[in-house]
Amino acid sequence: MYEEILPQLINTNNTKLVLLVLDGLGGTTNADGVTELEVARTPNMDALISSGSAGLHRPVGYGITPGSGPGHLGLFGYNPIKYQIGRGILEAFGVDMEVNPGDLAMRGNFCTMENGIITDRRAGRISTDKCKELVEKLKNKIQQIEDIKIDIKAGREYRFAVVLRGDALSAMISDADPQTIGKRPIKAMPLSPIAEKTARIVNKFIEMATEILAEEYPANTVLLRGYSKLADIKTSTEKYGMRAVCIAVYPMYRGLAKIVGMDTPQLPGETTEDEFETVKKVWNDYDFFFVHIKKTDSYGEDGNFDGKVRKIEEVDEKLPMLLDLKPDVIAITGDHCTPSVHKSHSWHPVPLLLKGKYTFADDAKTFSERECAKGIIGHIPAEAIILLMMADAGKLKKFGA
Amino acid sequence: MYEEILPQLINTNNTKLVLLVLDGLGGTTNADGVTELEVARTPNMDALISSGSAGLHRPVGYGITPGSGPGHLGLFGYNPIKYQIGRGILEAFGVDMEVNPGDLAMRGNFCTMENGIITDRRAGRISTDKCKELVEKLKNKIQQIEDIKIDIKAGREYRFAVVLRGDALSAMISDADPQTIGKRPIKAMPLSPIAEKTARIVNKFIEMATEILAEEYPANTVLLRGYSKLADIKTSTEKYGMRAVCIAVYPMYRGLAKIVGMDTPQLPGETTEDEFETVKKVWNDYDFFFVHIKKTDSYGEDGNFDGKVRKIEEVDEKLPMLLDLKPDVIAITGDHCTPSVHKSHSWHPVPLLLKGKYTFADDAKTFSERECAKGIIGHIPAEAIILLMMADAGKLKKFGA
Numbered sequence: 079m080y081e082e083i084l085p086q087l088i089n090t091n092n093t094k095l096v097l098l099v100l101d102g103l104g105g106t107t108n109a110d111g112v113t114e115l116e117v118a119r120t121p122n123m124d125a126l127i128s129s130g131s132a133g134l135h136r137p138v139g140y141g142i143t144p145g146s147g148p149g150h151l152g153l154f155g156y157n158p159i160k161y162q163i164g165r166g167i168l169e170a171f172g173v174d175m176e177v178n179p180g181d182l183a184m185r186g187n188f189c190t191m192e193n194g195i196i197t198d199r200r201a202g203r204i205s206t207d208k209c210k211e212l213v214e215k216l217k218n219k220i221q222q223i224e225d226i227k228i229d230i231k232a233g234r235e236y237r238f239a240v241v242l243r244g245d246a247l248s249a250m251i252s253d254a255d256p257q258t259i260g261k262r263p264i265k266a267m268p269l270s271p272i273a274e275k276t277a278r279i280v281n282k283f284i285e286m287a288t289e290i291l292a293e294e295y296p297a298n299t300v301l302l303r304g305y306s307k308l309a310d311i312k313t314s315t316e317k318y319g320m321r322a323v324c325i326a327v328y329p330m331y332r333g334l335a336k337i338v339g340m341d342t343p344q345l346p347g348e349t350t351e352d353e354f355e356t357v358k359k360v361w362n363d364y365d366f367f368f369v370h371i372k373k374t375d376s377y378g379e380d381g382n383f384d385g386k387v388r389k390i391e392e393v394d395e396k397l398p399m400l401l402d403l404k405p406d407v408i409a410i411t412g413d414h415c416t417p418s419v420h421k422s423h424s425w426h427p428v429p430l431l432l433k434g435k436y437t438f439a440d441d442a443k444t445f446s447e448r449e450c451a452k453g454i455i456g457h458i459p460a461e462a463i464i465l466l467m468m469a470d471a472g473k474l475k476k477f478g479a
Numbered sequence: 480m481y482e483e484i485l486p487q488l489i490n491t492n493n494t495k496l497v498l499l500v501l502d503g504l505g506g507t508t509n510a511d512g513v514t515e516l517e518v519a520r521t522p523n524m525d526a527l528i529s530s531g532s533a534g535l536h537r538p539v540g541y542g543i544t545p546g547s548g549p550g551h552l553g554l555f556g557y558n559p560i561k562y563q564i565g566r567g568i569l570e571a572f573g574v575d576m577e578v579n580p581g582d583l584a585m586r587g588n589f590c591t592m593e594n595g596i597i598t599d600r601r602a603g604r605i606s607t608d609k610c611k612e613l614v615e616k617l618k619n620k621i622q623q624i625e626d627i628k629i630d631i632k633a634g635r636e637y638r639f640a641v642v643l644r645g646d647a648l649s650a651m652i653s654d655a656d657p658q659t660i661g662k663r664p665i666k667a668m669p670l671s672p673i674a675e676k677t678a679r680i681v682n683k684f685i686e687m688a689t690e691i692l693a694e695e696y697p698a699n700t701v702l703l704r705g706y707s708k709l710a711d712i713k714t715s716t717e718k719y720g721m722r723a724v725c726i727a728v729y730p731m732y733r734g735l736a737k738i739v740g741m742d743t744p745q746l747p748g749e750t751t752e753d754e755f756e757t758v759k760k761v762w763n764d765y766d767f768f769f770v771h772i773k774k775t776d777s778y779g780e781d782g783n784f785d786g787k788v789r790k791i792e793e794v795d796e797k798l799p800m801l802l803d804l805k806p807d808v809i810a811i812t813g814d815h816c817t818p819s820v821h822k823s824h825s826w827h828p829v830p831l832l833l834k835g836k837y838t839f840a841d842d843a844k845t846f847s848e849r850e851c852a853k854g855i856i857g858h859i860p861a862e863a864i865i866l867l868m869m870a871d872a873g874k875l876k877k878f879g880a
Contacts, residue, residue: 079540079541080539080540080543080560082560083543083560087543436507436818436820436821436825436827437507438507438508438514438827438848439508439512440849440852441849441852452852452853453852454535454828454848454849454852456535456828456852456857456858457857457858458541458858459541462540462541462542465540465541465542465543466541466542466826467542468542469542469543469544469825469826474542474543474544474826475544476544476545476546476823476824477539477543477544477545477546477549477559478545478546478547478548478549478550478559478563478564478569479546479547479548479564479566479569479570
């Protein structure tokens with residue numbers, strides 16, 4: 079956003095910005111006509127919004143339901159349509175694998191082959207333990223192909239991720255996955271001459287894996303797809319002049335934050351308190367603090383209205399731990415909505431509260447979708463949030479004389 | 480905005496549009512939770528907004544604090560990121576110099592050189608009177624270099640503006656300004672072969688000025704920077720089919736209006752009444768009247784809450800002078816916010832009222848940021864204002880059958 083003029087406007091100073099993201103925060107009304115955020119008692123957030131500004135944001139666009147990747151890139155100030163994060167990268171992040179520039183990440187399935195025909199693309203949904211055992215076998219026997227290092231890690235049930243590391247890798251190859259059962263396995267084909275080596279290595283991997291798994295029916299071969307490399311993206315420091323840190327428990331969000339150059343310190347545990355304690359611990363080292371709470375989304379996905387309410391209330395209760403650090407600007411929002419009546423991510427506008435030295439104390443008095451719709455911020459694209467935070471903190475100079 | 484379709488939609492008719500701009504109007508809440516516009520008694524504006532529509536506009540973009548140039552270009556219906564007005568042009572406008580297409584404008588500082596080293600970039604902040612005296616000396620002795628006419632005018636303290644007039648001038652030269660003290664003066668360098676002549680003339684100017692100022696310590700040489708030419712921009716008449724006039728006291732705004740082809744008649748004095756009288760005088764000659772009130776911004780910059788309140792009230796009191804002319808559409812807004820709690824331009828959305836024959840009478844009953852946030856216009860980019868005014872006045876035809 080405003081990429082032609084932004085570099086000349088960046089002003090580095092000592093202000094501290096906190097972006098607290100409750101994953102899947104916000105939603106739509108249930109049969110009683112209320113949302114989780116409306117029902118939750120949130121005295122601390124209500125006090126913030128009463129003295130600050132309210133609004134709603136759209137993570138990607140009108141009617142577009144964001145995955146975790148686009149949802150977070152928008153909040154980090156990157157256009158999620160311009161910067162698309164590949165499925166292989168997200169799979170690797172989800173199992174906490176490193177992906178570095180130049181690496182090629184992909185998703186794998188264990189699957190069942192009978193008489194040369196794929197008969198089950200999920201190998202009868204083998205257990206996660208079985209998956210780990212099989213991945214160990216593959217790891218032991220496939221460490222390198224030609225000059226390319228091979229890294230494999232088990233996911234849940236039949237899923238695993240593969241990262242190829244080395245020179246001249248390309249994502250321009252076709253999926254080695256017939257997508258339906260009843261067909262023969264297909265090879266990865268190079269879609270460009272520069273991808274011939276990568277296709278050869280991927281096919282060799284499948285050939286070796288099929289030999290190693292020969293006696294492991296129903297998980298006796300593998301499918302690979304979703305090849306992707308890291309997007310060529312400026313870091314937060316390059317783009318916004320801010321040293322940024324990600325405080326998150328789940329590997330997926332830590333991985334997304336790493337893409338834009340955020341540090342991802344280890345946490346002492348997995349509670350909200352552990353996360354907020356870590357913010358305090360690294361407070362002097364950064365300008366921008368992205369703090370991620372996962373469970374609001376999980377309860378929404380489970381259709382657990384009350385669980386989501388309780389999680390919001392728990393975060394509100396612990397909020398003074400962050401406020402005591404005296405951030406110059408704090409924003410609280412979600413990366414998308416996950417209404418428990420919908421049991422999945424949704425396209426609804428996401429509630430946003432913003433509080434800094436110069437925020438307008440508008441008429442919103444409690445933190446809810448309905449009150450946010452009255453706010454002076456209005457409806458904004460997610461990318462704008464970081465700019466509003468920076469403006470309030472004096473991190474953006476005047477444009478033009 | 481909508482440049483692909485706008486030319487076919489323009490409809491010329493006899494309607495009259497008034498855009499009244501209170502510079503720096505709007506802001507953020509102070510310690511008492513109110514703004515200048517909320518405190519000001521504005522019965523005339525309140526009556527207008529009660530029967531008209533309210534909204535908020537963003538002059539450049541989210542979180543972006545506009546200078547006067549971008550702030551006004553947006554109001555005139557030009558994208559302020561696409562059309563950037565150079566610093567030299569604004570400096571020249573600020574001291575009421577003419578800048579015509581092809582001219583090259585730049586900013587100058589008198590400065591101090593000791594033993595070939597710049598020791599003060601502001602020449603000890605010499606007085607404005609001294610500046611005028613030195614500029615007279617330069618003007619007398621440097622009227623032309625090669626075939627290029629040289630025009631110089633004093634600004635405040637150590638500042639002056641230079642406009643070169645003639646053929647083949649280019650802004651593609653480097654600043655003749657080391658930017659810090661303790662360094663030797665540097666020459667302007669051509670950044671393109673087409674700029675060689677311009678660099679030679681600028682360097683000759685500095686050489687001649689340094690000779691003329693030899694005995695004028697501490698103002699014994701000059702720095703030049705901010706070279707700029709007029710943007711290639713369509714006039715209001717070309718773009719909107721309207722004969723447009725600017726009623727403004729300050730040279731900066733008159734200069735900005737000239738860029739888009741507005742006429743700038745002389746005023747009988749500097750009061751709001753003088754300005755409104757001039758609108759009446761030229762009422763039959765134009766379609767679009769840009770009326771600029773400066774002092775609201777000045778009081779905001781000074782942190783003078785009450786002064787800004789009083790100025791808003793004074794404009795409101797005189798407003799019937801404009802309303803008696805029966806404009807078909809009137810819009811009242813600012814070019815940006817200047818909250819007195821912030822003491823400078825800000826990024827906050829700017830209140831807007833619009834009243835014409837077909838404007839929706841929404842729920843906003845008083846002219847304030849808070850009420851405007853409820854308005855039916857919503858949040859719009861500044862560029863959209865002129866289109867909404869034209870639409871209401873029948874100056875935009877139907878798009879498509």
